[in-house]
Amino acid sequence: MSQKIQAGGKHEPPDSLLEIRKMVNACIQCGTCTGSCPNAFGMDFTPRHLWRLVLMGQKDEIFKSRTFGLCSACYYCTLRCPRGLPLTEAMYALKQIAAREKSEVFKTGLCFYGNFLESVRKHGRVWELEFMSMYFIAVKNPLIPLRYSSLGLRLFGKRKLSFRPHAAGRTMSLEKLFSKTKELEETIR
Amino acid sequence: MKYLYYPGCSLEGTALEYNLSTLAFMKAAGADLEEIDNWTCCGASAAESVSRLLSLSLSARNLALAEKMNGSREILVPCSACYLNLKKTAETVRTEPDILNKINIILGEEDLKLTSLVRVRHLLDVVSQDIGPGVLKNLKKRSFAGFSIAPYYGCQCIRPYKVFDDPEKPVSMEPLIKATDADVHQWAMGGRCCGASNMNTKMNIGIELVTAILKGAKGTDAIVTVCPMCQINLEAYQKLISKRFSTDLQITVLYLPQLLGLAIGLPEKDLRLDLNLSVTGSFRQKLKKT
Numbered sequence: 001m002s003q004k005i006q007a008g009g010k011h012e013p014p015d016s017l018l019e020i021r022k023m024v025n026a027c028i029q030c031g032t033c034t035g036s037c038p039n040a041f042g043m044d045f046t047p048r049h050l051w052r053l054v055l056m057g058q059k060d061e062i063f064k065s066r067t068f069g070l071c072s073a074c075y076y077c078t079l080r081c082p083r084g085l086p087l088t089e090a091m092y093a094l095k096q097i098a099a100r101e102k103s104e105v106f107k108t109g110l111c112f113y114g115n116f117l118e119s120v121r122k123h124g125r126v127w128e129l130e131f132m133s134m135y136f137i138a139v140k141n142p143l144i145p146l147r148y149s150s151l152g153l154r155l156f157g158k159r160k161l162s163f164r165p166h167a168a169g170r171t172m173s174l175e176k177l178f179s180k181t182k183e184l185e186e187t188i189r
Numbered sequence: 190m191k192y193l194y195y196p197g198c199s200l201e202g203t204a205l206e207y208n209l210s211t212l213a214f215m216k217a218a219g220a221d222l223e224e225i226d227n228w229t230c231c232g233a234s235a236a237e238s239v240s241r242l243l244s245l246s247l248s249a250r251n252l253a254l255a256e257k258m259n260g261s262r263e264i265l266v267p268c269s270a271c272y273l274n275l276k277k278t279a280e281t282v283r284t285e286p287d288i289l290n291k292i293n294i295i296l297g298e299e300d301l302k303l304t305s306l307v308r309v310r311h312l313l314d315v316v317s318q319d320i321g322p323g324v325l326k327n328l329k330k331r332s333f334a335g336f337s338i339a340p341y342y343g344c345q346c347i348r349p350y351k352v353f354d355d356p357e358k359p360v361s362m363e364p365l366i367k368a369t370d371a372d373v374h375q376w377a378m379g380g381r382c383c384g385a386s387n388m389n390t391k392m393n394i395g396i397e398l399v400t401a402i403l404k405g406a407k408g409t410d411a412i413v414t415v416c417p418m419c420q421i422n423l424e425a426y427q428k429l430i431s432k433r434f435s436t437d438l439q440i441t442v443l444y445l446p447q448l449l450g451l452a453i454g455l456p457e458k459d460l461r462l463d464l465n466l467s468v469t470g471s472f473r474q475k476l477k478k479t
Contacts, residue, residue, distance in 0.1 A: 069391075078348070093241070096239060116235040117236060174247070
């Protein structure tokens with residue numbers, strides 16, 4: 001990881017939580033987010049608790065937690081936060097750090113999103129059959145595909161899963177968009 | 190009524206009937222849809238979970254393609270996730286010129302440029318505001334009197350952007366359902382989360398959310414949706430959930446343009462009810478009598 005030079009000339013690791021801290025800086029710990037979150041029942045830390053950890057810079061605790069990975073982007077917390085904080089965006093920002101740093105707790109999520117995006121990069125539009133197969137292979141747990149096998153068969157029966165990419169015959173690769181985005185992101189970081 | 194049309198990936202695959210019924214219904218309602226040439230994926234919830242800039246660029250590409258079209262300056266989007274991604278990008282570039290510059294460097298690789306001149310609109314916005322119950326009543330061929338319909342909005346077409354409905358207590362589907370003569374099921378689950386992609390990565394969490402919604406709709410004739418993700422989550426796991434809770438929670442789940450299409454007399458084969466994963470026998474029986 002690149003090092004940035006502080007004003008005093010001292011080398012310090014870049015603070016990846018800085019941007020998120022700015023987002024939730026005005027949090028008053030009221031718990032409206034927790035009360036509004038449909039997934040809070042499955043979380044180890046409640047959203048309210050998570051924002052406190054962000055403000056305290058407790059990076060290890062945050063990225064061992066299941067909490068941010070369970071956000072399903074329903075935007076109830078963003079809607080109801082009395083301080084008007086962009087909490088769903090902050091959850092996404094935590095996912096983005098976990099994706100970059102390949103956090104163990106975000107492994108399945110990253111596997112899913114990563115294979116989805118790989119399919120999009122190659123074909124321009126997602127090709128469900130390819131992406132779900134890649135996801136199932138990558139998670140290395142035969143029980144996971146089993147849970148979806150009956151749904152998969154029903155979708156096949158309805159001819160909703162195509163054996164070819166949807167944009168087949170057209171060149172719609174997003175290679176340029178993906179690589180230029182990556183290049184720009186690396187210069188920023 | 191002219192609109193540019195962004196169907197999105199799901200509508201070519203798992204939500205094929207949403208695409209076909211939208212096209213059939215909008216045509217019958219007098220709207221002219223022109224598909225955006227060479228549109229690509231909006232990034233769904235995947236891109237934003239990995240990179241903000243990638244998420245914005247993927248959507249921006251489609252907005253830039255729309256700007257190149259000669260037709261309407263409004264994009265009609267049936268999928269709530271696509272809608273939010275495109276809308277969020279259009280809003281972001283207006284308030285963050287720095288991001289717009291970066292996006293245009295990326296799009297420049299394909300000689301595309303975004304100035305953000307197009308307006309992004311959800312199908313429910315267009316159907317409830319531009320078409321409306323009056324047009325539906327005029328076109329009505331079939332009465333759904335005696336049916337109880339549960340309107341399900343989900344999240345991303347009503348939150349975080351307050352555009353055409355109340356993000357806390359959505360009601361925009363009610364006049365449309367009433368125009369078919371059906372009763373609107375009054376419930377608190379209309380704007381709750383279906384679990385979204387948690388259903389694919391943490392199934393047990395997603396199942397809880399879907400169960401609460403199905404329980405809330407028990408006793409009605411159908412749930413009506415406006416999003417492919419909500420639709421598949423609500424229809425695909427009904428057997429598993431019914432078994433787990435030892436109670437029959439099987440219910441018909443239709444896309445809004447399928448219900449409205451039936452009401453204005455479009456043939457079932459054009460609305461593709463055969464492609465839905467959950468249309469119950471009792472619903473079919475009742476439909477025959479309409």
